[in-house]
Amino acid sequence: MCVLIDEIKTLIIETLNLEDVTVADIDSDAPLFADGLGLDSIDALELGVALHKRYGLTMSPDLDETRQHFASVRRVADYVAANRSC
Amino acid sequence: MDDLPLLPPPLVSASPDAIAFYRNMAPVAYAALRADLLAARRALRRLDVPEIVLHDADAYVFLVWLIACWQNGQTALLAANDLPATHAFLSLPWVGRCNDSALPDWSGDNVSDDVAFTGPPPRFDCPGMVFFTSGSSGAPNRVFKTPEQLYREATLLQQVFGGTLPAGTRFAGTVPHHHMFGLPFRLIWPLWAGYPIICEPFLYPEELGRLKAGPHVLISSPPTLKRVAQLENFSSPASILATFSAGSPLHDSVAAICETRLATRMIEIYGSTETGSVVHRIAPGGAWREQPGVTLALDERGCLRLRSPLLPDDDWFQTQDTAVLDDNGWRLTGRADRVAKIEGRRVALDALETALLALPEVAEARTAPLYRERDEIVAAVVLSDSGCAQLRTLGKTKFDRLLRQRLSSLLDRAALPRRWRYLSALPYTAMGKVTAADIVRLFERQALPPFTVTTRAAREIVLMLALSDCMQAFDGHFPQMAILPGVTQIDWALRLAQRHFPIDGRFSGIRQIKFQRILYPDDNISLTLRFFPEEKEVGFVYASEYSVCSQGRAVFAHPAAAPDIVT
Numbered sequence: 001m002c003v004l005i006d007e008i009k010t011l012i013i014e015t016l017n018l019e020d021v022t023v024a025d026i027d028s029d030a031p032l033f034a035d036g037l038g039l040d041s042i043d044a045l046e047l048g049v050a051l052h053k054r055y056g057l058t059m060s061p062d063l064d065e066t067r068q069h070f071a072s073v074r075r076v077a078d079y080v081a082a083n084r085s086c
Numbered sequence: 087m088d089d090l091p092l093l094p095p096p097l098v099s100a101s102p103d104a105i106a107f108y109r110n111m112a113p114v115a116y117a118a119l120r121a122d123l124l125a126a127r128r129a130l131r132r133l134d135v136p137e138i139v140l141h142d143a144d145a146y147v148f149l150v151w152l153i154a155c156w157q158n159g160q161t162a163l164l165a166a167n168d169l170p171a172t173h174a175f176l177s178l179p180w181v182g183r184c185n186d187s188a189l190p191d192w193s194g195d196n197v198s199d200d201v202a203f204t205g206p207p208p209r210f211d212c213p214g215m216v217f218f219t220s221g222s223s224g225a226p227n228r229v230f231k232t233p234e235q236l237y238r239e240a241t242l243l244q245q246v247f248g249g250t251l252p253a254g255t256r257f258a259g260t261v262p263h264h265h266m267f268g269l270p271f272r273l274i275w276p277l278w279a280g281y282p283i284i285c286e287p288f289l290y291p292e293e294l295g296r297l298k299a300g301p302h303v304l305i306s307s308p309p310t311l312k313r314v315a316q317l318e319n320f321s322s323p324a325s326i327l328a329t330f331s332a333g334s335p336l337h338d339s340v341a342a343i344c345e346t347r348l349a350t351r352m353i354e355i356y357g358s359t360e361t362g363s364v365v366h367r368i369a370p371g372g373a374w375r376e377q378p379g380v381t382l383a384l385d386e387r388g389c390l391r392l393r394s395p396l397l398p399d400d401d402w403f404q405t406q407d408t409a410v411l412d413d414n415g416w417r418l419t420g421r422a423d424r425v426a427k428i429e430g431r432r433v434a435l436d437a438l439e440t441a442l443l444a445l446p447e448v449a450e451a452r453t454a455p456l457y458r459e460r461d462e463i464v465a466a467v468v469l470s471d472s473g474c475a476q477l478r479t480l481g482k483t484k485f486d487r488l489l490r491q492r493l494s495s496l497l498d499r500a501a502l503p504r505r506w507r508y509l510s511a512l513p514y515t516a517m518g519k520v521t522a523a524d525i526v527r528l529f530e531r532q533a534l535p536p537f538t539v540t541t542r543a544a545r546e547i548v549l550m551l552a553l554s555d556c557m558q559a560f561d562g563h564f565p566q567m568a569i570l571p572g573v574t575q576i577d578w579a580l581r582l583a584q585r586h587f588p589i590d591g592r593f594s595g596i597r598q599i600k601f602q603r604i605l606y607p608d609d610n611i612s613l614t615l616r617f618f619p620e621e622k623e624v625g626f627v628y629a630s631e632y633s634v635c636s637q638g639r640a641v642f643a644h645p646a647a648a649p650d651i652v653t
Binding site for chain 1: 269396430459460472482483484486487490491499500505542543544585586587588589590
């Protein structure tokens with residue numbers, strides 16, 4: 001799980017082209033959006049696409065559900081581990 | 087203004103001994119000016135071309151060539167600088183003090199007895215000069231001006247501001263003379279009204295202390311005035327009767343300090359290359375007043391339109407500057423074309439910068455849109471003392487986030503800057519402007535090569551690099567041969583390591599570095615990164631199919647903290 005968490009942090013940095021942000025800067029349990037990493041709605045869109053490409057995940061059209069999966073890096077990793085198809 | 091004089095009146099009527107200029111602080115009399123004009127006119131006639139490019143950092147030399155051009159009916163293209171790129175862009179004969187021995191020079195024509203000035207009048211009907219403005223698209227636009235337009239501006243300035251200036255008032259400037267603020271204010275107005283001109287620009291505020299006793303006018307701009315406001319013990323024997331500022335908005339706080347420190351009257355000018363001066367105000371606090379003959383109106387977007395005797399015709403001229411008219415008069419509020427489209431959303435950069443300036447951490451800020459893989463706003467910020475202190479404590483990543491957080495209550499998060507640079511000063515041009523191109527340049531970065539992950543474990547990762555898709559990394563090392571510089575190899579290894587491993591520290595050094603084989607763009611290269619958390623080190627190995635090319639160990643022993651502020 002530790003590897004997957006770092007892998008997802010790397011994916012976030014690369015997908016969103018976050019300058020100056022390193023894997024060590026991202027707290028696994030902090031919120032990705034709003035007050036935590038401060039990602040915005042376009043970031044969410046791009047991240048969804050990247051997770052689909054990398055792990056074959058499909059984001060639920062239910063916004064509340066998606067928001068829960070995106071709550072933190074750890075939650076994303078849990079969701080990827082449970083649902084990945086590649 | 088119907089009976090135009092044929093020449094700047096002092097050129098014809100001033101006594102030969104009267105002082106026209108101060109060059110290197112030594113007076114230049116009208117007799118010398120007249121002789122130089124005659125010689126310049128002859129040199130230009132020998133050149134026998136309708137257009138020349140004029141550039142000279144010496145205001146005296148510049149003005150002699152310019153007036154001589156007008157008298158010959160030739161057109162001067164006013165180059166902003168003497169750089170090779172500008173020469174390539176303007177492939178016409180250049181005059182002025184360029185380093186080219188084939189250029190015409192008037193100094194060979196020693197005609198010093200031409201005391202009674204009998205030169206031909208300027209050809210008012212021909213385009214006497216061409217200015218270049220930075221177009222919003224990046225390519226410079228040409229703006230034609232006739233000598234008559236400049237003459238009208240000089241007359242207008244003397245009418246509005248000349249009443250309080252005694253004869254002999256010297257005109258000093260901190261701005262260049264090749265643009266449509268410096269030329270009319272620093273050179274044409276005093277030349278027409280008979281005030282002596284100080285040739286050398288005062289590039290640093292401290293130099294203003296060298297002004298001699300006596301009445302002066304100062305032509306300046308906000309970047310210099312901001313520094314005047316920071317000089318604690320400034321004193322000058324000169325009495326500066328009026329200080330003019332244009333180019334960018336002059337903040338009232340700066341105007342108030344300069345007014346006291348220079349014991350001067352601060353006058354802010356708003357205008358443009360196309361329009362000349364449009365309105366002025368007494369700063370701090372004064373309302374904008376139209377220059378004589380100027381009529382202002384607003385279009386449906388709230389942008390200023392104007393008619394002016396300084397325009398080539400009587401039509402309305404449309405600006406992109408927004409304004410409001412209230413009980414106190416006109417108030418300029420920003421630029422309509424400073425609206426960026428970010429992923430389909432409109433972002434008003436002026437509003438964003440106003441919000442940034444209101445933060446206690448921020449002293450100055452400029453934003454620009456950057457359209458790369460994704461549209462985004464970038465911000466170049468000069469921090470206040472408290473902002474600098476917080477940046478050092480938090481580190482750049484957390485501090486970036488803090489600023490975004492503070493703005494997020496005011497603006498849509500997608501409209502906030504995604505990239506930040508903290509500078510000791512904004513990149514002002516000589517004209518006192520900050521261009522979007524100069525802001526965007528701060529965000530260009532050597533790209534990482536595209537790569538695929540071959541194997542991945544907690545402490546080791548192997549990447550295949552597509553070097554042939556990252557050719558700019560090979561530029562400029564050896565002109566004849568594309569090879570990957572060692573510093574680039576180290577930079578890539580460090581950045582990729584920080585992306586893939588939770589490294590808790592800042593880069594502090596490199597050891598056991600070996601460059602064994604040169605890397606070419608067509609190589610199939612793997613990069614292996616190995617993380618040693620206990621040692622706070624990352625090992626890297628670049629290898630081709632056959633052999634190791636380079637290797638080393640990067641040490642991350644410095645505690646994680648803020649990067650130094652970029653200067």
